[in-house]
Amino acid sequence: MSDGTVTTADLDVRLEKHRVELTGYCYRMLGSSFEAEDAVQDTLVRAWRSYDKFEGRSSMRSWLYRIATNVCLDMLTAGNKRARPMDLTDSTPLAQAALTPRPDNTWLEPMPDNRVLPTPSDPAEAAVAKESVRLAFMAALQQLPPKQRAVLILREVLAWKASEVAELLDTTVASVNSALQRARATLAERDGTAEEGAVSDPLDEEQQKLLERYVAAFEGYDMTALTALLHEDAVMTMPPFDLWLSGHEDITGFMTTLGAPCANSRLVPVEVNGLPGFAQYKPDPDEGGYMPWAVQVLEISGGRITGFHCFLDTKRWFPLFGLPLHLEAEADETE
Numbered sequence: 001m002s003d004g005t006v007t008t009a010d011l012d013v014r015l016e017k018h019r020v021e022l023t024g025y026c027y028r029m030l031g032s033s034f035e036a037e038d039a040v041q042d043t044l045v046r047a048w049r050s051y052d053k054f055e056g057r058s059s060m061r062s063w064l065y066r067i068a069t070n071v072c073l074d075m076l077t078a079g080n081k082r083a084r085p086m087d088l089t090d091s092t093p094l095a096q097a098a099l100t101p102r103p104d105n106t107w108l109e110p111m112p113d114n115r116v117l118p119t120p121s122d123p124a125e126a127a128v129a130k131e132s133v134r135l136a137f138m139a140a141l142q143q144l145p146p147k148q149r150a151v152l153i154l155r156e157v158l159a160w161k162a163s164e165v166a167e168l169l170d171t172t173v174a175s176v177n178s179a180l181q182r183a184r185a186t187l188a189e190r191d192g193t194a195e196e197g198a199v200s201d202p203l204d205e206e207q208q209k210l211l212e213r214y215v216a217a218f219e220g221y222d223m224t225a226l227t228a229l230l231h232e233d234a235v236m237t238m239p240p241f242d243l244w245l246s247g248h249e250d251i252t253g254f255m256t257t258l259g260a261p262c263a264n265s266r267l268v269p270v271e272v273n274g275l276p277g278f279a280q281y282k283p284d285p286d287e288g289g290y291m292p293w294a295v296q297v298l299e300i301s302g303g304r305i306t307g308f309h310c311f312l313d314t315k316r317w318f319p320l321f322g323l324p325l326h327l328e329a330e331a332d333e334t335e
Contacts, residue, residue: 031082130274
């Protein structure tokens, strides 16, 4: 408009175009899909209400990140660090396997790629963004104090200048550089944070074939074929249960005992945490067809599956991923 004013509709559009990248930022900060979306909604509402005080000395994007950072830091004052099962307990031998749930706010949560990863024109930027939401990196982030976490994400993932981060956090460049150095040192001490870089973006032909063989083995519940695809030190987790298994023998052993009802499941591909994944539907004994069972996230390295993570709270995850809550049996299955 000629007088420089912004209509409500214009402001809504301008704010909304930042939603995906802000959700990605808040997700990395909080480790929770739903808390991240709540944080972004709070950020946009605060921005909308205080837009008349926005003086334009920085870009709207920087201003929104400042608000989002403050929202996340407020949410993190309780000190809860979301984690994976292997961050909390030792692996359990199959003979002692027991399914003990922990509260939802214990766990690092999965997130659909399209909710947190904008589509940059630069393939290198896209690869960095995907790596920065992978489960191992996300779990490592959760071990950092909140302000170090913010500094690392802004500097290393979003490529902000130290001066820009210092202005956002109301601190000095020296303080930002020191926080970044400490954050890098903490991440370097953690095993496995870089291991998932072996997953190429996009998946190469060998990785695509590995996934095809995995689908055939899982849907056919062929443990011999599955064993051939799993790394000997592969890990399986099942939040909200704190049980985790290590090694293909215990994993396939679990699948044929406690996990036996998953036989004859169907897998639907999903893009989750920058990694290949599947929505698993298992046979529905009451209504026929298939019922939701898990969102699976797979980690791949060296031509094998190294991580097999099953998020079981389907009433939360399937709607988040836009997945149906029932699959009909195909015609050839009902004949």
